[in-house]
Amino acid sequence: MPKDKISRTGKTRRILSGTLWLLLYIILAAGPLLLTAAVTRDLPRRSFWRELSVALGFIGISLMALQFVITARIQQFKEPFGSDIVYQFHRQISIAAFLFIIAHPLIIFIESPDALRLLNIFTAPWRARMAVASTIALIAIVVTSLWRLKLRIEYDRWRIIHGLLAMITVSAGFVHMFLAGIYTDVPVLRTVWMVYALVWIGLLAYTRVIKPWYEIRHPYKITRVIPELGDAWTIVLKPDGHSGMRFKPGQFTWLSVRDTPFKKKEHPFSFSSSAENTDTLDLTIKDLGDFSSTIHSLKPGETAYLDGPHGALTMDRYPDMDGFVFIAGGIGVTPLISMLRTMADRNDQRPVQFFYANRDWNSATFRDELAALEKNLNLELIHVLEEPPGNWTGEKGFLSAEILGRHLPDTRNELQFFMCGPEPMMDAVEDALQKLRIPARRVRAERFAFV
Amino acid sequence: MHRNLTLLTVYLMSAGILLISILFALHQSSDAAILF
Numbered sequence: 279m280p281k282d283k284i285s286r287t288g289k290t291r292r293i294l295s296g297t298l299w300l301l302l303y304i305i306l307a308a309g310p311l312l313l314t315a316a317v318t319r320d321l322p323r324r325s326f327w328r329e330l331s332v333a334l335g336f337i338g339i340s341l342m343a344l345q346f347v348i349t350a351r352i353q354q355f356k357e358p359f360g361s362d363i364v365y366q367f368h369r370q371i372s373i374a375a376f377l378f379i380i381a382h383p384l385i386i387f388i389e390s391p392d393a394l395r396l397l398n399i400f401t402a403p404w405r406a407r408m409a410v411a412s413t414i415a416l417i418a419i420v421v422t423s424l425w426r427l428k429l430r431i432e433y434d435r436w437r438i439i440h441g442l443l444a445m446i447t448v449s450a451g452f453v454h455m456f457l458a459g460i461y462t463d464v465p466v467l468r469t470v471w472m473v474y475a476l477v478w479i480g481l482l483a484y485t486r487v488i489k490p491w492y493e494i495r496h497p498y499k500i501t502r503v504i505p506e507l508g509d510a511w512t513i514v515l516k517p518d519g520h521s522g523m524r525f526k527p528g529q530f531t532w533l534s535v536r537d538t539p540f541k542k543k544e545h546p547f548s549f550s551s552s553a554e555n556t557d558t559l560d561l562t563i564k565d566l567g568d569f570s571s572t573i574h575s576l577k578p579g580e581t582a583y584l585d586g587p588h589g590a591l592t593m594d595r596y597p598d599m600d601g602f603v604f605i606a607g608g609i610g611v612t613p614l615i616s617m618l619r620t621m622a623d624r625n626d627q628r629p630v631q632f633f634y635a636n637r638d639w640n641s642a643t644f645r646d647e648l649a650a651l652e653k654n655l656n657l658e659l660i661h662v663l664e665e666p667p668g669n670w671t672g673e674k675g676f677l678s679a680e681i682l683g684r685h686l687p688d689t690r691n692e693l694q695f696f697m698c699g700p701e702p703m704m705d706a707v708e709d710a711l712q713k714l715r716i717p718a719r720r721v722r723a724e725r726f727a728f729v
Numbered sequence: 730m731h732r733n734l735t736l737l738t739v740y741l742m743s744a745g746i747l748l749i750s751i752l753f754a755l756h757q758s759s760d761a762a763i764l765f
Contacts, residue, residue: 304742308749315756323759330754337746366735374743378750718734 292595296358307340310470314461321460331385332461338379339451342416343478345372345444350485351532351588360590361530362724369423376420379451383409405457412450415443433568434543441542448478490539493583496520500535500580501558503573508636508643510564510609511573512550515582516557523587526594527553527620528613528696530724531586533561535576539583545569548612548698548724549587550644552619553594559584562643564609591696591724593617599694601629603686605677605707607699608636608643613724614696615644618651627656631685631693635662635677635703639670660685677703679710686714695721 311333347355348368356364386393396406419440422429426436452475455462462468498515506512517523525531532544551560563573591613593602604614611634618630636642642661652659662673662681673681687693695716697707704725711721 300738300742304745307742308746311749311753315753318757323757326754326758329757330750333750333753337750341746363735367739370736370739371742374739374746378746 292358295354299355299358303344306344307337310340310467310474311336313470314464314467317466318461318464321464325389327385327389331382331389334378334385335382335455336461338375338382339448339455340474341371341375341378342444342448342451343474345375346448346478346481346485350481351489351585353588356588357590360722360724361588362591372420372423376416379413379416383413403457405454408450408454408457412447412454415446415450419443419447433545437542445482452478486540486542489585490542490583493534493539493585496584498522498559498582498584500576500578500582502578503576505574506562506643507645508564508609508641510562510643511576512560512562513573513576513582514551515559515561515584518581522556522559523584524556525549525553525559525587526592527617528592528594529587529589529616530613531559531561531584531588534583534585535580536572539585543569544583544585546588548589549616550612550619551616552623553616554620554623562609562612562615564643566609589613589724591698591722593621593694593696596694599628601689601693602631603690603693603695604630604632605695605697605699606632606634607677607703607707608641610697610699610703610724611643613698615647617696618648618655618657622651622654629656629658631658631660631687633660633662633677633682633685635699636664638663638665639667658685677707677710679713682707682710683714690714690716691720693720696723697721698724701725 314336345368348364348371359367383393396402397410399407399410402410422431422436422439422443426433431439452471455471456468462471497518499518500513501516502512502514504512504514523531528548530546530548532546534541534544537543547561547563549559550562551558563570565571565574593599596602602617604617606614614632618632620626621628621630632648634642634645634648639645639661642648642663645661648657648659651657660673660681662675662677663670664675666672666674673684675681695711697704699707704723708721708723
């Protein structure tokens with residue numbers, strides 16, 4: 279099959295599977311409600327506001343349970359969208375779920391103020407206690423997620439708290455729903471919600487037990503820890519007693535070191551090695567003051583656990599593209615150097631324009647290797663420095679539409695853009711690319727911070 | 730771009746789900762029994 283046809287088929291397949299996943303999501307979120315409407319015609323009628331409250335409660339609990347599917351790192355589900363978009367969706371839909379769930383008791387309290395007595399957990403029945411527990415946990419999730427940095431909650435601790443609170447929200451929500459009865463007393467609806475609850479418990483078992491167990495059975499040994507420019511370190515990993523994993527250039531993995539994967543103290547890092555190198559895997563990590571500051575203290579021989587590969591930021595999705603534009607900010611270079619190293623190994627001579635933004639010249643991780651790759655590949659390197667040295671003749675300041683516009687070729691709309699970097703830079707570059715009228719479908723991005 | 734598209738999807742889905750909830754409440758309630 280010709281190259282462009284293979285790619286178009288891949289693209290169509292991604293669009294189709296993305297649409298199907300979204301459709302399935304809507305069906306799973308709203309399906310039980312539609313089924314309820316269909317099978318409960320004989321039940322006594324209640325007021326509009328009471329029914330709306332119940333509907334929002336059902337929808338809210340479905341959406342919260344579905345959050346576990348979204349974050350379970352199921353590759354088939356994430357593949358059409360990419361991790362970045364999936365996590366954005368996770369964050370944004372959680373606000374909608376929060377509003378639906380909060381509206382559920384509020385409507386009841388406004389319609390029948392008598393119901394406020396149910397907030398007294400000492401005298402209230404268990405169904406109300408469960409509702410209070412679920413709602414408080416949900417409020418705590420939103421507060422700790424939106425204001426994690428302001429509350430100075432360290433990332434590892436936040437992830438544990440986040441997981442626990444989410445489990446309390448959903449499990450207490452399900453118990454409340456079953457105890458509250460009326461609709462869940464109807465056998466077919468009770469069965470449907472039981473299936474939901476069981477699938478949710480199964481998903482928990484998969485992410486919290488089965489996956490960590492698999493990681494423990496497939497460990498990696500650290501063979502080297504190499505200092506790099508820009509306060510970064512490369513750790514070289516070798517599969518220990520198994521054949522390792524194949525990744526696509528640009529993808530990332532979750533890394534656990536010095537802790538069992540069961541503790542979920544893991545962090546996402548891009549592979550920096552070539553995807554063609556199957557013996558070892560490189561992860562290049564910048565010391566950002568959190569977990570990453572322990573990387574340099576790792577010693578050869580230590581064990582690491584990986585959950586991956588993940589992510590859709592990869593040129594392998596675009597085999598028919600005639601050229602690429604890479605945009606990196608600081609340590610965002612890692613997925614892009616993986617792509618360049620892979621291109622070198624594959625002798626891929628498609629043109630690549632690489633905008634590399636850094637604070638200063640010594641922060642430019644891999645700058646020497648990039649210069650060497652410029653000779654072997656069809657690569658044009660454009661360094662952009664905020665604080666350039668005195669004799670600097672290259673681009674200065676922040677990466678802007680002007681700088682991009684000066685270098686991008688006229689065929690810019692036919693190229694595929696990949697960018698990776700810190701949030702503020704990504705926002706600025708996305709705006710710049712919009713100004714330059716680069717179509718959104720041509721831009722693939724990955725941000726460092728999930729929260 | 731992609732962020733805006735994701736946000737738009739979330740808005741549309743939330744609006745759709747809210748609409749389904751309102752229709753459900755109308756369908757189920759005694760207040761609007763005449764409609765169905």
